[in-house]
Amino acid sequence: MRDKIRVKFEKTGMMKFIGHLDVMRYFQKAIRRANIDIAYSEGFSPHQKMSFAAPLGIGLVGMGEYFDIEVYSIQGSSEDMKNALNNTMVDGFKVVSLRKLPENVPNAMSSVYAADYTVTIHGDNIKLSPKELSEKIIAFYNQDTIITEKETKKSTRMLDIKPLIYSLTSVDGVTKMCLSTGSTDNIKPELVMQKFCETYLGIEYTEDPILFDYQRDEVYTNVAKEGEAMKLVTLEDMGEVIEG
Amino acid sequence: MIKPALRDEILLKIEKPVRYLGNEVNMVKKDPTNVDIRFAMCFPDLYEIGMSHLGIQIIYDMLNRRDDIYCERVYSPGLDLDKILREENIPLFSLETQEPVKNFDFLGITLQYEMCYTNVLQILELSQIPLLAKDRDDDMPIVIGGGPCVYNPEPVADFFDIFYIGEGETRYYQMMDLYKKCKSEGLGRKEILKKIAEEIPGMYVPALYEVTYNEDGTISSFEPIYDTVPSKVKKEIEWNMSDTFYPEKPLVPFIKATQDRVVLEIQRGCIRGCRFCQAGMIYRPVRERNVEFLKKLAVSMLESTGHEEISLSSLSSSDYSQLKELVYFLIDEVRTKGVNISLPSLRIDAFSLDVMSKVQDIKKSSLTFAPEAGSQRLRNVINKGLTEEIILNGAAEAFRGGWNKVKLYFMLGLPTETEEDMEEIAILSDKIARLYYDTVPKEERHGKAQITASTSFFIPKPFTPFQWARMYDKEDYIGKARVVNAKMKSMLNHKSLKYNWHEADVTVLEGVMARGDRRVSKVILEAYRLGCMFDAWSESFSNDKWMQAFENTGISIDFYNKRERDLDEILPWDFIDAGVTKEFLKREWKRALEEKVTPNCRAACANCGLKPLGGAICNER
Structure with missing residues (x-):
């Protein structure tokens, strides 16, 4: 069973004009830049194991946005990984927290209420x-x-x-x-x-x-x-x- | 954070507002009040297209390495924003600082294809810069053009102050220094342009040249106005490809660009000498980048961007001498980290099939061949070294390896082409289909063979041996495609064959733009006035408006397209020294008509003119 990590982030300023799919693409690349040991699917075009909570419409600022990732291994503390991600963020995106999910917790998307x-x-x-x-x-x-x-x-x-x-x-x-x-x-x-x-x-x-x-x-x-x-x-x- | 130039209401209304916001990963941030020169670099098409272009990223990185320069970017606003900018009189702005382009020192526009010329006018007009260079005053940016189209800049000469002829890496710093010096001496626009033309190699200032014409419309003379301005402008070449500018931290767009990947240019130029290919002539000689340099770059670019794909770029990757080492390095080192490897323009052989089977899903991928002409006779005319034997052997090997999809690219309208040559396109396609059924036993087949043949119409380009060749009417082109289509339908395996052809309208226009002279600028201006923009996009292209523009300006398409030019005629681009000599081009034109093949640069030197300049490949033996 791979570890699941929940990332909370902010989307502010002019970045509120970036659509949900592009936010996903942005974080997929950010995770690679930050060297997070994210898990990939099998096959010729492997994709990252990542699940966003609730899409935010274009034009809305987000102060408590979420996605979950699966990782092969955890490198360092919550703080270390948060800093690694924030070192590669552009203005308007900021990672607020990064936490490990206990095994029985449902993923971000299905838990939104x-x-x-x-x-x-x-x-x-x-x-x-x-x-x-x-x-x-x-x-x-x-x-x-x-x-x-x-x-x-x-x-x-x-x-x-x-x-x-x-x-x-x-x-x-x-x-x-x-x-x-x-x-x-x-x-x-x-x-x-x-x-x-x-x-x-x-x-x-x-x-x-x-x-x-x-x-x-x-x-x-x-x-x-x-x-x-x-x-x-x-x-x-x-x-x-x-x-x- | 920078405040957007557009207010929220506009950003919420337009398609893909992110195109206009900048702020991408690896965007360079500077305080514009702390620099001496502000340079706006423009690709005159939509952001997604422009952001995919490596050349701009190289120059962006190069200029921004200097503390005294701030290079920013600008792209063509989509038609929705175009309308709003005009209605509300909002000047076109750069992405980085969101400030009006008209306040910059330079506006650099790359000309990658002729059908972007009306977009150049859009950029100028929206920037509130006069469309004609002669109408610009001292406060306006210097508008400088670059890219492959500047090997005949004449159709857009009226719109530009300078053209940079050649590769961007070599002369920008020198020009910037001269510009600063001129500014500090209080020189005005005209004096600065003259100094640049006099002192910096590769710089063409069209206003400093005068053209006269003969009664038949051909050029009678093309001379500089001043003795101090060179009569020949020599193209600039970056000789050391392994110790030069290359962006280790390329920009990463938020929206999906056409090239959503790291692009690694492994070499520049091509040894092949196909006679229709302008890139193969103007980027001579071939210059390889050192494989260790490339490995290092690949790793650092993937780290700095987070891209999940890397693509090797060159005119003919199979000719890169260290290809195996580079590709197996990428497979071992980066593919394991979930990075896809994309290998365009590979010759089909045992090595490439092995690599492709490792990096692609065979069931989904297809083999690509570009025979360019259907018959061996015509392939000899165009000097395309690909023989039917090579194609069939490659295809057979691939079929045995599990592939069943083949894409074939051809051209119609090549010099000396006969109906037989056209029909050979269908015959070759059919042979490949038959080969599949002969090679792969029924029980091992993954469905039918899928052979897709596509044809484009040949357009003669400056500085190629075919620069003198004639073109045809739109109806003639469609007729040629019909010949191929009919033959395709009559083939035994026609159910396994698919044939696509391009529209001919754009071909005719591209022909005029590619080999036109200064008078063609009137048509471009008129077409723009009539509403032409984004002509490279079929949904916004209007052939009727273009035809109206030709009628209104009295410019003849046939004069530019349907004449076979005399070998002694002064061509509009003759003032450029592109490295390859006119004697070589004439020799190659003659050999083409004699159906004689010329060996590639590695096999034998064809004395094209580059050898005395000292290219490594030219002096290997």
Whole structure:
């Protein structure tokens, strides 16, 4: 059984314009540059054993992004490997932590359950005092249902996103939310803000001009047993620090 | 971090915003206020294409080794961003500092293929630099062209201040020093250009030459305006390929570039002397890089980039004398670390089949042969040393080794070509298919043989023995492809054969651009005014607009394409000394018509003109 390592990283500044596939390519090469002893598949075109948690859309800053790798061997401590990777990063990418996963922990992609987002008004594109914003966000979240149109590849369906918004607050002009994330019931913060704009601000949601800046702060898994209430743990905390 | 030149709204709207952001691994960062010279290096096509080009990476690395120079990059904005830049009057910017190109000292543009010429105008216009060199004032960057197309720069002469004729490694430092000196003396643009033309070998400043024409449209004279400016511009050659500039830390794009791999140029030039091949003539003599130098480079480039593939690059890799040592080194040392090895342009023999079976999946890969002509007679005309026997032996060996896919490349429209020569393309393809069924017993076959023959149309290029040859009309070219296609369909094994041919529109235009004179710049300008851009991309190429441009400017395609030029005619590129002499080219043209083969450089010296310059291969014996 090969060791699995979970890497947490930040994607900031203009690197927010790099798409998910290119982020994967970037880290595949970074891992080679940093001499991490990553495991490869068999065959004529071996590829690295790597699995990303949740793709982040173009234009979003990520402060708690994750991927898992399988390695043939662990060289040094968490800190050593983190430094090796950070020595080869470009501005805008930074490895925050690197941890070994216990054997029974599912991989990053299948464990994603929720994510925290921070949303701020882009420049002064919406004229609204922090106090007003806060009140309207509270009113918006206090609705019994929040019915939105959710577009899938095939069709558009009506969906109540209220139960998928685990929290929503706005303080000093900074709006924070925790949203259901992952392969089922994936909710994007843009969808929440679009509905908010249309129903509580009475304005059309646009991307030109941009109304909001989005940042994903953290990604969580749910460790609750069946029947228990939701219990969120960061993907990072599922791993253990490798001591030198 | 640098602030992007484009605001978020634009970056979110356009396709692949990463093309315009820079910040790649191994990008050079400098404080632009701390350098004396700012150089913008441009490949006039999309980022993915331009980033795949080794030459720019060599010059980028070379210029940035100096503390007083900051070399940055710029590529053609896609059509979506092009529109926005025009609408919002945003000047084209460099990737590194995201600052307007018009504020730089130099704008270097590499000319790798003729169909990028309208993109050159796009780059200039979006940079807010006047399209014509004569309209630029002292504040504008000096626009300098390089690359293989500068062996006839005349069709774009009006748009450039300087052309650097030859290999980039040799004269840039000297030119930069002279530029600094001129600047410190307060010289203006015209004086600086004249000094460069006078003092730096390989530099052609078109404004300093005057061309007159005969009544029949051919050139009557081509002379420098000043006595101090050389009448012949001599191409620059890097003689020591193992002690020269090579980027140990090449740039690593975020998006997948055409060459998403480490490129190792193992040698420059070619010993073969194929008469249609411009690269084989202008990069003479062949110069190998030392194998130890290459091993070291391969390892350091893989380490600094993290690329998962390395590709050997040269015109004919099989002719590299240390190939076995290099390839087995790569297989032993880097393949074990999950790195793929890609080996283009290998002759098919026991060695290459062994190597290919180690580095590729036989079931998926195919064998490639480039006979270029279907008949032995025509292969003799073009001096392609590949015989039918070599092809069939190579193919048989490969079939026994498990391959069943073969790709064949041919040209149509070669000098002296007959209908028989065209049909021989189908006959040779069929022979290879038959060979597969004869060689491999039924129970060992992996399905049918898959023979794919592709033809392109031959375009005569300057400084080749075929530079005097005529071309044909679009309809003639299509007719030639039809002959091949009909013959293919009539072959016994036609179910195992596939035939592809190229469109002929672009061929005709490329012909005019390749051998045109200064008057052709009017057509290029007019085509651009009519909206032509990205002509190398079939989805944006508009033949109608180009034809309109010829009509509007009164320039005749036939004059440039359909004349067989007289051997005494002054050719637009005659002012360049490309190493190979005109006597040699004439001799080779004559031998071609006599169907005589000329041995390769290693077998015998053909006295092409390079020997007196002191090439190692020329003086081996």
